[in-house]
Amino acid sequence: MTVRIGFLGGLGEIGRNCAVIEIDGELALLDCGLMFPEADMLGVDLVLPDFSSVVERKDDVRCVILTHGHEDHIGALAYFLREVNVPVYGSALTVALASSRVEELGIEAEFRAVVPLEWVNEGPFKFALVHVAHSVPQATGVALDTPEGIIVHSGDFKLDPTPIDGEPTDLGTFAGFGRRGVRLLLGDSTNAEVPGFVPSEATVGPPLAEYVGHAEGRVILACFASHIHRVQQAVDAVVASGRKLAFIGRSMLRVTAIATDLGVLEIPPDIVVPLDELANLPPEETAVICTGSQGEPFAALSLMASGSHRSITLAPTDTVILSATPIPGNETAVSRVINNLSRLGVTVHHGRNAPVHVSGHAAQDEVRTFMNVVRPEAFVPVHGEYRHMRANADLARQVGIPEVEICQDGDVVVLDKGKLTVERGVLPAGYVYLDGSGIGDVEEVLRDRRHLADDGVLIVTLGFEISTGEIVFGPEVDSHGLSDEPDEIHAAVAARVIQSLESLEVPSDLDTVRRKVRTAAGRAVKSAVSRRPVVFPVLIEV
Ligand SMILES: [Zn+2]
């Protein structure tokens, strides 16, 4: 029986991880994540996978399986469930985080929490979650028992030997699958270019405690809300320093509440106070844990850095700890926040100047060790940009995995009677943009926005007598983003427009006039300043 694994996202970019598995004509989705827009995606809020090929076959879909609760794995779920409402499986924390995000968008769905190593049968799909260490608790890989053999997906993982919750990656179970025989391993590529081992999450605790303990004034600590082990270590550092604590940021409040309920986060009573109460205490007795480690413009940290937060005004005696490094695309925004904080004279410790962050993804020695434990017949790198997947494929060849295939979004791996083949580019897998509240293909809108951003806009207003070809008023020329001294250009444009309309055959029509105005104005600007603005002819027929 054929097993097909199609990639809808995550292979070729960091983000929007999503795969579709087909067995016996039925489908299961593996992760459903979003991607944060890149710098040239102007005005785009989020980028989603293209689920159209799955939505087309919505009656064949059995379930969604989630590996863990990060946005790049659960963030698009609401948009999928809106079209295809099927049960969603994951660890207790994963489904708690996912369901709260889905409910925020007003969508109801059935979430089923499963414990690792509990086999789930859902139609032709038989699968179990396997615990892995990562930068969110209760992260998992997935083992699928298929008619073509066992398929293992690593999830996002590292081999942290001393994780905060005492639950290292379950190598024993992965080794058990390896002994039974694994047909195919899909493996996290994020850090496949990084030599060695990623340090343990436990190494972050002591420096955090030291910086918080020695801080003169207030302490602001920013990290990902979902990195509950990091939040725990930050809480522990605050508790040790005897300070009072407030959480700021919508996702920080939401996630810490969920994690406390599930017993994944432990906060001693009486230490957390409301923000307005905290603001009235002496700064040296207070600490804040907040969002904004990625430079998000409206997050608490960015507002504090720019002096526009309504409750907290930072002083030079204060200390800010950015317990994170920027994910690709956010470098500039994070740098802006650090610059603003530096201008305020605040002491800033961040992932690049202090040991206050470690990655949640396996580096080369961990990846090779994991491959040797799973010992698959075939390997396909997932979760990474092309360079990361290529590096991961090299590691797989080094440890002697017989078949290694690099795939990209839109490709399908086919297992059939023991043979593995790849169908290239057969699934639609382009970026689907979420823009304001709209969703869909805004490629053309984006092209216009880039054009406007690069070369500005020119508006030519003209009153026109269509039967005689006579210009009754204008041309009036205005521009934005074209030049800081536009008068000369405007005059040149007006002259060229008048000249071009002199050769107009009458009677004419507005479309022809509009075309002539656009061409003439464009040429005038190009010869004056070598730019190609978006030209808007505004024609008033008299
Ligand atoms: Zn991820």
Ligand SMILES: [Zn+2]
């Ligand atoms: Zn992750």
